Amino acid sequence: MANRVAIVAVSQNAGAESKDNFYDQAYRVVKDALDKAGMSREEIHTVVSASSDIFHGGISCANAYYWESSAAFLKPGSRQDGESLFALAYAAMRIMTGKHDTALVVGLCKGSENPENDTCTHMFTDPFYQREVGLNETVAAALQMRLYMERFGVAHEQCAKVAVKNLGNALRNPYAHKKGIYTIDAVLDSKRVIDPLTAMQIAPKSEGIIALVLASENKAKKLTDKPVWLKGYSSSLDTFNFGDRDLLNGQLKNAASRAYKMAGITNPRKEVDLAEITEPYAFQELLWCEDLGFCDPGGGGKLIDSGATQRDGALPVNASGGVLANNPYVSRGLQRAVEAFLQIRGEAGEHQVGKKVKTALAHGTHGFAGQCHAVAILGS
Amino acid sequence: MAKEFKTLLTEIKLPYELAYGATWTRFFEGMKEKKIYGTKCSRCGRILVPARTFCPRCFVDTDEWVEVSPQGTVLTWSYANYRYFGMPMDPPFISALIKLDGADVGFLHIVAGFDLDDFDVVRQTVKTGMRVKAVWEDERKGHIMDIRHFEPL
Amino acid sequence: MGRPVAIIGVGQTKHGRRMDVSYPDLVREAVLRVFEDTGLTPNDIDGVVSGTMPSMMEGVALTHFYFADAMQAVGKPIMKTETCGSTGVSIAHTAFYWVSSGMADIVLAVGHEKMNEGDSQATMTTVCEPFYQRHFVAGAPGAFSMQSRVWMDNFGIPEDKVRDAAAYISKTHHDSAFDNPYAHVKLRVTIDDVKNSKIITYPIRLLDVCPNSDGACAVIFASEEAVRKLGRKKVAWVKGIGFRGEEYYFGDSDKAVWQSAIQAAKEAYDQAGINDPRKDLDVAEVYNPFTFQEMMFYECFGFCGFGEAPDLVLKGTFARGGQLPCDPSGGTLCTNPIGATGLIRVAEAALQVMDKAGDHQIPGSKMALGHAMGGADQFNGVMIVGSEL
Numbered sequence A: 001m002a003n004r005v006a007i008v009a010v011s012q013n014a015g016a017e018s019k020d021n022f023y024d025q026a027y028r029v030v031k032d033a034l035d036k037a038g039m040s041r042e043e044i045h046t047v048v049s050a051s052s053d054i055f056h057g058g059i060s061c062a063n064a065y066y067w068e069s070s071a072a073f074l075k076p077g078s079r080q081d082g083e084s085l086f087a088l089a090y091a092a093m094r095i096m097t098g099k100h101d102t103a104l105v106v107g108l109c110k111g112s113e114n115p116e117n118d119t120c121t122h123m124f125t126d127p128f129y130q131r132e133v134g135l136n137e138t139v140a141a142a143l144q145m146r147l148y149m150e151r152f153g154v155a156h157e158q159c160a161k162v163a164v165k166n167l168g169n170a171l172r173n174p175y176a177h178k179k180g181i182y183t184i185d186a187v188l189d190s191k192r193v194i195d196p197l198t199a200m201q202i203a204p205k206s207e208g209i210i211a212l213v214l215a216s217e218n219k220a221k222k223l224t225d226k227p228v229w230l231k232g233y234s235s236s237l238d239t240f241n242f243g244d245r246d247l248l249n250g251q252l253k254n255a256a257s258r259a260y261k262m263a264g265i266t267n268p269r270k271e272v273d274l275a276e277i278t279e280p281y282a283f284q285e286l287l288w289c290e291d292l293g294f295c296d297p298g299g300g301g302k303l304i305d306s307g308a309t310q311r312d313g314a315l316p317v318n319a320s321g322g323v324l325a326n327n328p329y330v331s332r333g334l335q336r337a338v339e340a341f342l343q344i345r346g347e348a349g350e351h352q353v354g355k356k357v358k359t360a361l362a363h364g365t366h367g368f369a370g371q372c373h374a375v376a377i378l379g380s
Numbered sequence B: 001m002a003k004e005f006k007t008l009l010t011e012i013k014l015p016y017e018l019a020y021g022a023t024w025t026r027f028f029e030g031m032k033e034k035k036i037y038g039t040k041c042s043r044c045g046r047i048l049v050p051a052r053t054f055c056p057r058c059f060v061d062t063d064e065w066v067e068v069s070p071q072g073t074v075l076t077w078s079y080a081n082y083r084y085f086g087m088p089m090d091p092p093f094i095s096a097l098i099k100l101d102g103a104d105v106g107f108l109h110i111v112a113g114f115d116l117d118d119f120d121v122v123r124q125t126v127k128t129g130m131r132v133k134a135v136w137e138d139e140r141k142g143h144i145m146d147i148r149h150f151e152p153l
Numbered sequence C: 001m002g003r004p005v006a007i008i009g010v011g012q013t014k015h016g017r018r019m020d021v022s023y024p025d026l027v028r029e030a031v032l033r034v035f036e037d038t039g040l041t042p043n044d045i046d047g048v049v050s051g052t053m054p055s056m057m058e059g060v061a062l063t064h065f066y067f068a069d070a071m072q073a074v075g076k077p078i079m080k081t082e083t084c085g086s087t088g089v090s091i092a093h094t095a096f097y098w099v100s101s102g103m104a105d106i107v108l109a110v111g112h113e114k115m116n117e118g119d120s121q122a123t124m125t126t127v128c129e130p131f132y133q134r135h136f137v138a139g140a141p142g143a144f145s146m147q148s149r150v151w152m153d154n155f156g157i158p159e160d161k162v163r164d165a166a167a168y169i170s171k172t173h174h175d176s177a178f179d180n181p182y183a184h185v186k187l188r189v190t191i192d193d194v195k196n197s198k199i200i201t202y203p204i205r206l207l208d209v210c211p212n213s214d215g216a217c218a219v220i221f222a223s224e225e226a227v228r229k230l231g232r233k234k235v236a237w238v239k240g241i242g243f244r245g246e247e248y249y250f251g252d253s254d255k256a257v258w259q260s261a262i263q264a265a266k267e268a269y270d271q272a273g274i275n276d277p278r279k280d281l282d283v284a285e286v287y288n289p290f291t292f293q294e295m296m297f298y299e300c301f302g303f304c305g306f307g308e309a310p311d312l313v314l315k316g317t318f319a320r321g322g323q324l325p326c327d328p329s330g331g332t333l334c335t336n337p338i339g340a341t342g343l344i345r346v347a348e349a350a351l352q353v354m355d356k357a358g359d360h361q362i363p364g365s366k367m368a369l370g371h372a373m374g375g376a377d378q379f380n381g382v383m384i385v386g387s388e389l
């Protein structure tokens, strides 16, 4: 890699509804990130944000609205739509060229103001066919889940365990939206939303404004003693028509293998110390763990049974509570990177894992049953 | 095969509930009392209207509330004579940027109070630099249209 | 700074009212043309950048999903870049950074819009927040006509002269569109036709305004190494890029001495080593959805002094055959599928320096500028391309 890129400071807001407006809320989080980095607005060279338009927020060209809130007045900048990890990668590319020394990455989604998640995701469909038959992200996930359980013999209880683990972890995360101690039965007995998914296996609709300050190697070393490096990144897109896809053989493997290659990782089970995964539906954490190479295909159920992915396990997954605890749709991927950063720095507070974290993985996905995945590898 | 291809006529309507936030709650509450508030940036000294939580240029919190005049000067204007779905009011109407006395930025609103259907009247009446004043609704709801429009002084 | 990057080929749809094709098929038309133009196949592509206007425009959100197959992007890394009207130039910037950073060697950039499927002005109004500005901005023409008036008043330019110059721009661009096989509006108009056309938002009249177009544009960007490996000679090297955004609230900033436009151009000029843009550039594709605004861009981009554009327009300085021809493709005024429009400006600039612009070629073009504007009259993005590395 031409120029190494580090994350030097982060900020995020809480997932529960805030009475603050979008414009002011964005300013407060960005300002906090700058304060933590010890930087003024003038020291930021470029700003890349991530947000989605009108359906996620009621305003078109969303970045026009929050442009100055994200410290971008008369600065070069751009914006990514759909997946906020795209913005992390794009800001890093800007620094890698040497054109910019510092960058601000901002992910924005104020879920509390939006229509239901499924109302928004329904709009990803084509208007002629898949929209009319009611496809949305939850319907897609339910179809994928049944296939997953039936093909690999993964038990419903094993899927529910993900929710038990993540909502339990969230008790230690002050930013988490949903949290609590639940039994597997409580998860399975919660409202049957769309069988086999019950309410507690489905992520909420949360607020999430996330800001990260990035810097080139030289600049990062001046700004902090504990830079966290972006070691690897890739993304991958799947085909559009839902019926054309093999729902259990998606694009995450592609995205992960390219990110691992860039980071020089050959054995993710050994070399990744911690993962923050986007699991808007509980079972997806198991499936994504398989695709990320944390266990064998079909081994996701056994992986959670083994305790390895618990907060005190060998490979903690979603120690923050993950997306089941906090789901700002567009910024959830970037939130995974923020959590990975905090764990590497030992600054995750009460949900800091016991083991030393040198290399952490942040994963984002959006679209039906993972139509698009992005993977970032961060390291000390 | 058909020469003309089919189209689907459809409409999308979605509900949102958007937070005003503290600053704009206070600004719009002021409208109920026929008051137009700005906030002052102590770094650059500009008074921003409508009131802002922070100064976009200095990136610091604004820290002083200032009431500005309901009268001001037209900075620029346009006469809308076309129509589109969801237009906030029926054309013709005049959009204008108005520099309210005491403010440092333009305030966007409409100018009316004379015969808008006669373009010659409009052209004679509306000039950049003209003085205007707010005309308030009798029943005010804490909404931007509590000012019915601005009219020539 | 970073690795050199070149545009090696472009593909455009026939722009216009395209109810003969679905939206994905429209996108595919441009993508197939860029593969035809470059002789590459989807296997050669390391990453895809897609972008459009907000989802309200066609009623489909996150269209990179919808176009995954049309863009031949399945299994590929993807970016989705959107900055409102400046989206097209921002897509080009994303592809440039992707290759320049070393993260990819060959990137496909695709911009698209099918404006006839929705209500563009209603969509544009939702760019403004609903508390305050949305009530007053009469779509894009409303904002731009207010801006034009600020400019006239600020520099004391007589309205009659501006009116004449804007009509001249409209006539000459409409004429140019006949030489561009992909252009949407093909209409012979006279100066009087323009001046007597219906008022849209005074002083802007119907023939001062761009159409609603359906269209897509695809451009392939490659690293220096890839250009050499592929043995390409006629390419357009990216010489400079610039982008700036200013405040969201229309009344907060000066729209006559328009800093986002001035600084975006300056950033690109500094990289490209351009000191006197009117001399150093051979052609410019300026984003001109409204004739009046085109003249403001000439001034902000340093093509002439402030307040001077109308005189020079009437002298033919910026017409084909003039010192710095602007929008020989007919420009945005004749073709505006918004999410594609900025990328079309970059593609047209590239075609000029590759000597592949056909009937609207400006002979001997070596350095060209592409530009787009967006947001609530607040973003400007520029890309400068040249025939030499």
Ligand SMILES: [Zn+2]
Binding pocket: B041, B042, B043, B044, B045, B046, B055, B056, B057, B058, B059
């Ligand atoms: Zn200030």
